[in-house]
Amino acid sequence: MRVAIFSNMVGASSDVTVQLRKKIDASKKLTFDGLNPEIVISVGGDGTLLSAFHHFNDAIDHIRFVGIHTGHLGFYTDWRDYEVDQLIKSLEMDNRQSVSYPLLKIKIHYADGGSSDQILALNESALKRVSTTMVTDVYIKDVFFEKFRGDGLCISTPTGSTAYNKAVGGAIIDPRLNAMQISEIASINNRVFRTMGSPIIIPPEEWVTLIPDDIYHNILTCDQLLIKDRPIRSISYQISKHRIYFAKYRHSHFWNRVSNSFIGVNKK
Incomplete structure (x- = not known):
């Protein structure tokens, strides 16, 4: 071997x-x-x-x-x-x-010439702003869900639900559930601005798309990978058909x- x-x-x-x-x-x-x-x-x-x-x-x-x-x-x-x-x-x-765990498929579309990336994540991906409020439209299966305002959003796999997702108040998901989770990072909720305010569990046949109002000044993480200083037009997330296998x-x-x-x- x-x-x-x-x-x-x-x-x-x-x-x-x-x-x-x-x-x-x-x-x-x-x-x-x-x-x-x-x-x-x-x-x-x-x-x-x-x-x-x-x-x-x-x-x-x-x-x-x-x-x-x-x-x-x-x-x-x-x-x-x-x-x-x-x-x-x-x-x-x-x-x-072997035993296998779900992975997250991430498609990133940039505004600089129509280029794009496709990345797999084992734990999570997060879209954040550092110094100002992030404003992002959230779509679930291409249907508008909410306009998020806050520090950012974390999208995690079941095994990744114990990592950054847990730290921002997300639920822990058994990896036998082939699902992903969206958790809010310091959302703004008052009489004017509202978000769901709780973690959301998405089944494998559906996907989530984030479209930031400001395509610049965002920070995107995919596990340990960091993407910044590129204009992000949209990001789509879905549970991948690929899995990670452990002996x-x-x-x-x-x-x-x-x-x-x-x-x-x-x-x-």
Whole structure:
């Protein structure tokens, strides 16, 4: 089986990467392949795994991911830095078992010559303004829904619902629900201006389009990617037909991850 390593190469991550490479080279069942892997091992934290996802984005349908976390918190990572031997044994016994999560498809249309981008996101995308109020028309399935005023809007996947979405007051969604969520960031609500004021869950067959009143001065994030200083005419969001796959050797149940990440160990 062909295996690649994607590491942040900081501190313990560098040591783990060296161990992994040596053990893969010594294995009779594994081959190191950084260009055309079947398995990608992310070494670091969730940020490293997000970077690995975007690095191998073009081959997402043919790759499974495994995460080793070397820091304090790893929502997408199942293995610790001291479990390299156990992971190698699991890789050698692999039978292609996997678990998959929904991804967000983002289409960005610019006003500078009609160009556009299409991006996949694992966690979320946010459209924001820094110094002034963002005013944006929100359409759901091409039907006008509201004119939003506030700091911004966050559109997240189910697994991404535990990240920035949670921080701005969004709900946590089980990834077995193939849906996306829109959450408001500091919306303006008074006698003159009104927004829905609560998170909205959108099914996979529908889409959301944002059309900002001011095409300049916006900041758009797609996971760790940042787009600014470009005139954004519109952005459309929908759950993608593509998914991310994780090698399911001992992949933790979603709600166990949520409990461990945000609540900790509860003793009865």
